[in-house]
Amino acid sequence: MYPDPSICRVGNTYYLVNSTFEYYPGIALSKSTDLLNWQQLPGVVTQTKQADLSHAKSNEGIFAVCIRYFEGAFYVITTNFAEFKTFIIRGVLNNHDEIVWDADRVEINVNGIDPDLYFEDGRTYVEFTGYIDDKGTKAIQQVEIDLHTGEILAGPKVLSFGSGGRDVEGPHILKKDHTYYLLTAEGGTGVGHMITIFKSDHLWGPYENKDGVNPIFTNRDRAEQPLQNIGHGDLFQDAAHNWWLVCLGTQPAAVGMTQITNLGRETLLYPVNWNHTWPVINHGVPTEVVSLADFKQHQQSLLNEQRSTDFEDHFETAKLRPEWLSLRNGLKDNLKLTHQMLLLHGGETTLAQQGTPAFLGLRQASHDEILTVSLATEATDLKQGRLGIASLINNDHFAALLIEADQEHFNVIRQQQVADLEINEVIGTLSELPEQFCLINHAATKTFRVVAKNKTVEFTTAALNFSNEAIAALNTGDIEGLYALGNATLAVAAVSRVKTGPISQKE
Known part of the structure; x- marks a missing residue:
């Protein structure tokens, strides 16, 4: 984009x-x-x-x-x-x-x-x-x-x-x-x-x-x-x-x-x-x-090879790298960089609303790529609220994989909107905070995955739902990244975006 x-x-x-x-x-x-x-x-x-x-x-x-x-x-x-x-x-x-x-x-x-x-x-x-x-x-x-x-x-x-x-x-x-x-x-x-x-x-x-x-x-x-x-x-x-x-x-x-x-x-x-x-x-x-x-x-003016668009961030500086985007007037009190870690504090505004949710994203750069978010579990706070990853093209075409605390375990929630169709359902549980969230992009699909030590929970949806054709507009592209709601704090140790190959017939 x-x-x-x-x-x-x-x-x-x-x-x-x-x-x-x-x-x-x-x-x-x-x-x-x-x-x-x-x-x-x-x-x-x-x-x-x-x-x-x-x-x-x-x-x-x-x-x-x-x-x-x-x-x-x-x-x-x-x-x-x-x-x-x-x-x-x-x-x-x-x-x-x-x-x-x-x-x-x-x-x-x-x-x-x-x-x-x-x-x-x-x-x-x-x-x-x-x-x-x-x-x-x-x-x-x-x-x-x-x-x-x-x-x-x-x-x-x-x-x-x-x-x-x-x-x-x-x-x-x-x-x-x-x-x-x-x-x-x-x-x-x-x-x-x-x-x-x-x-x-x-x-x-x-x-x-x-x-x-x-x-x-x-x-x-x-x-x-x-x-x-x-x-x-x-x-x-x-x-x-x-x-x-x-x-x-x-x-x-x-x-x-x-x-x-x-x-x-x-x-x-x-x-x-x-x-x-x-x-x-x-x-x-x-x-x-x-x-x-x-x-x-x-x-003669093109002296160098073109480098890869892969991206990796370990939050080693006090300033957020300029590749990151938020919505509208930007995150202020919701965002903090400290000790080689990014802290994203949740808010009440959602991706469906015309405001500034606690969302921090990167541009999708390839049809086939994997976005990986590595959590700093010791600093992640999920007593209340939800946190995870999301991808959107506008405020009524988006999806998120979120977790929330529920007594002795964590619910894994699929939250998605495609025009006037809304999904908000529990698709699994985890016994502990996960180590990673992943978004696996292919030309036809997006797979949202959460990875704990001994368990993986995921869902797959059509990439068409996030396309310019779905919204009948051609201004923006898909933005994907971190999302927090309510009184939750998402602590992130690293984020990578790596180009992969297209999905095979066997897959």
């Missing part, structure tokens, strides 16, 4: 931002020096006055983000759909090579989403998508603003209605060879998604839609391709001046005759040849594997 990528380069370091919707911290931020391996940095939005996510519904919150570097500072611009506010947050590098973000934001009074920042001759411009009438007509519009106050100095003016696809969005302006280019996404975020491009001799347009050019990148008519929903991209140059594209796409899993998406939308990287008027992205086809035979110069 790293959708809507935007990227900028400062020296030899690349900075990437992604949408986070209802998850906290808001605005995912990563950096890289080789374009293949990315270090997750702390999220940008960590305070309510930067963005209030307390009323964010599922699939709402922080929408598409743009990052740009201008006159020694980073600027991110986004829309918090929960407030319907578009705003800019400024950040600067400190002496430790860390970005320190302003606590205050600069609001821009535009009626739209997916904002872009473009700087020229000391002036600041914002492009965005929004309706221009009461008939549902969408267009890319532009305003000039005062960067420091957000005041609109000129506009809005319509730049483009797109090339004919629905929902023109995700604009980015760039300038090459004295020509302005407007990169957009169209077709909706599903299988019709595509990247389109327009050009003009003037910043304010008109922008030309050249016959035969658009869409410049899409798999909308290539159902056989393993990557789908290609769209919403950002063009940039590396330190050697080669052009690249980052864009979003999905890796649906084939389950029988059905394709389902549990990983959400991900960030993809493609080489671009831009020797003539229009850029050509990977020969125009979003393939899963890119041959660099025709991109010799690009290949």
